Amino acid sequence: MSEGTLYDKVWEEHTVSELPTGQTQLFVGLHLIHEVTSPQAFGMLQERGLDVAYPELTHATVDHIVPTADQSRPFHDDAAEEMMAELEQNVRGSGIDFSDPTSGQQGIVHVIGPEQGITQPGKTIVCGDSHTSTHGAFGALAFGIGTSQIRDVLATQTVAMEKKGVRKIEVTGELGDGVEAKDVILEVIRRLGTEGGVGYVYEYAGEAIESLDMEGRMSICNMSIEGGARAGYVNPDETTYAWLKETDYFRENPEKFDELKPYWESIRSEEDAVYDDVVTIDGSELEPVVTWGTTPGQGVGITQPIPAPEDLPEDKQDTARRAQEHMRVEPGDTMQGYEIDVAFLGSCTNARLPDLRRAARVVEGREVHEDVRAMVVPGSQRVKAAAEAEGLDEIFEAAGFEWRGAGCSMCLGMNEDQLEGDEACASSSNRNFIGRQGSKDGRTVLMNPRMVAAAAIEGKVTDVRDLKEVTFA
Ligand SMILES: CC(C)[C@H](C(=O)O)[C@@H](O)C(=O)O
Numbered sequence: 493m494s495e496g497t498l499y500d501k502v503w504e505e506h507t508v509s510e511l512p513t514g515q516t517q518l519f520v521g522l523h524l525i526h527e528v529t530s531p532q533a534f535g536m537l538q539e540r541g542l543d544v545a546y547p548e549l550t551h552a553t554v555d556h557i558v559p560t561a562d563q564s565r566p567f568h569d570d571a572a573e574e575m576m577a578e579l580e581q582n583v584r585g586s587g588i589d590f591s592d593p594t595s596g597q598q599g600i601v602h603v604i605g606p607e608q609g610i611t612q613p614g615k616t617i618v619c620g621d622s623h624t625s626t627h628g629a630f631g632a633l634a635f636g637i638g639t640s641q642i643r644d645v646l647a648t649q650t651v652a653m654e655k656k657g658v659r660k661i662e663v664t665g666e667l668g669d670g671v672e673a674k675d676v677i678l679e680v681i682r683r684l685g686t687e688g689g690v691g692y693v694y695e696y697a698g699e700a701i702e703s704l705d706m707e708g709r710m711s712i713c714n715m716s717i718e719g720g721a722r723a724g725y726v727n728p729d730e731t732t733y734a735w736l737k738e739t740d741y742f743r744e745n746p747e748k749f750d751e752l753k754p755y756w757e758s759i760r761s762e763e764d765a766v767y768d769d770v771v772t773i774d775g776s777e778l779e780p781v782v783t784w785g786t787t788p789g790q791g792v793g794i795t796q797p798i799p800a801p802e803d804l805p806e807d808k809q810d811t812a813r814r815a816q817e818h819m820r821v822e823p824g825d826t827m828q829g830y831e832i833d834v835a836f837l838g839s840c841t842n843a844r845l846p847d848l849r850r851a852a853r854v855v856e857g858r859e860v861h862e863d864v865r866a867m868v869v870p871g872s873q874r875v876k877a878a879a880e881a882e883g884l885d886e887i888f889e890a891a892g893f894e895w896r897g898a899g900c901s902m903c904l905g906m907n908e909d910q911l912e913g914d915e916a917c918a919s920s921s922n923r924n925f926i927g928r929q930g931s932k933d934g935r936t937v938l939m940n941p942r943m944v945a946a947a948a949i950e951g952k953v954t955d956v957r958d959l960k961e962v963t964f965a
């Protein structure tokens with residue numbers, strides 16, 4: 493078992509008791525909630541006549557079902573309006589802070605927590621959402637939980653969990669031009685598989701990770717779950733602290749920053765920490781990675797051939813065959829030139845300000861291909877406002893992108909932003925399962941934001957490094 497890692501230390505720090513089931517009862521530092529997974533849990537609480545134990549440690553947003561074209565109330569979709577109204581009632585009745593669409597702070601739950609400074613190193617963070625792993629970028633222990641656990645956290649601010657092993661994923665070297673955090677995590681999942689992380693929490697380390705900005709670290713931790721890991725984290729460092737200092741919470745409470753920093757330093761994994769497994773990847777060898785199939789692990793370097801199913805491990809061959817049929821790709825081809833109908837720049841993986849900036853630099857002075865429907869859905873209202881303040885909206889709109897309101901949108905198509913028929917989509921999101929973007933015949937190709945921009949312009953999957961006049965500084 494691991495020893496001396498951030499995971500071990502933060503776990504220990506939050507342990508309330510060891511349960512007879514072998515699980516640990518953990519205190520929860522921050523409980524994030526959204527409209528999809530919380531209603532039932534509130535219902536169970538009400539049935540038992542219980543109140544929310546620590547509303548001040550709970551924060552709500554609305555993200556999955558919000559329309560991104562017109563967010564005025566009532567939402568014109570009745571089901572969406574109903575979910576919104578139910579969330580409003582639940583949070584207002586319990587005194588929970590709510591980043592609602594009128595607050596200027598609404599957005600995808602994994603974008604707004606960090607933004608507001610409530611995501612902090614050494615905290616335990618839970619949310620009824622699998623991509624809660626995102627918050628691990630700050631050195632928090634962040635887990636997605638199910639409905640009955642949401643109920644437990646609402647009622648007691650604790651949750652029962654099983655301790656996992658820690659796998660260190662060391663990414664050495666410097667990433668090449670046009671290679672991003674998204675490519676690192678797609679490569680990790682390609683190599684280790686979508687089940688490879690089962691039983692583990694991933695610690696990301698090494699020069700390539702340390703030199704990433706916080707947004708890049710979030711993109712990586714976000715997709716830990718696609719790699720099968722229970723959570724993912726990066727040890728906090730000066731990059732983390734500098735980012736936190738600029739958030740609302742620490743601007744309003746500067747003394748808290750000085751008070752907490754020694755704790756943040758103390759929870760970093762020790763030099764001689766013991767891991768259950770270590771995997772090393774040479775970051776300097778990576779290129780932009782895109783998916784060719786229908787799981788996030790079915791990825792390939794942009795200049796590399798799509799694998800033949802028979803060359804894959806036996807247990808992967810059948811799914812690969814079916815995926816290639818669905819996607820209509822041929823082994824031996826590269827993904828370059830794969831025609832797309834839709835370009836989606838959004839989601840909790842890649843819809844933060846630096847993501848939009850990098851994509852805008854590619855788009856600037858070009859036009860979206862005439863056969864492509866392209867949209868930018870900022871991860872939060874703040875990201876949107878910040879992007880507008882630097883004129884990114886104008887760059888995207890001038891090129892022919894739609895500039896939308898904040899939400900999950902076409903990442904999973906729970907609102908009206910969906911693929912139609914067998915449309916193919918170049919997407920900066922994290923999941924490419926069949927039907928994920930709202931149409932059972934839809935085809936999703938996952939990639940980094942610059943690659944989405946390049947695909948939108950060219951109308952096909954394109955190596956962004958081949959576009960003229962694109963600089964990667
Ligand atoms: C709706 C929610 C439960 C779901 C999740 O947990 O991940 C969603 O966010 C997703 O990305 O599929």
Ligand code: SF4
Pocket residue numbers: 555556600601621623839840841899900903904921922
């Ligand atoms: S953006 Fe996508 S992955 Fe993230 S929380 Fe929303 S639906 Fe889930």
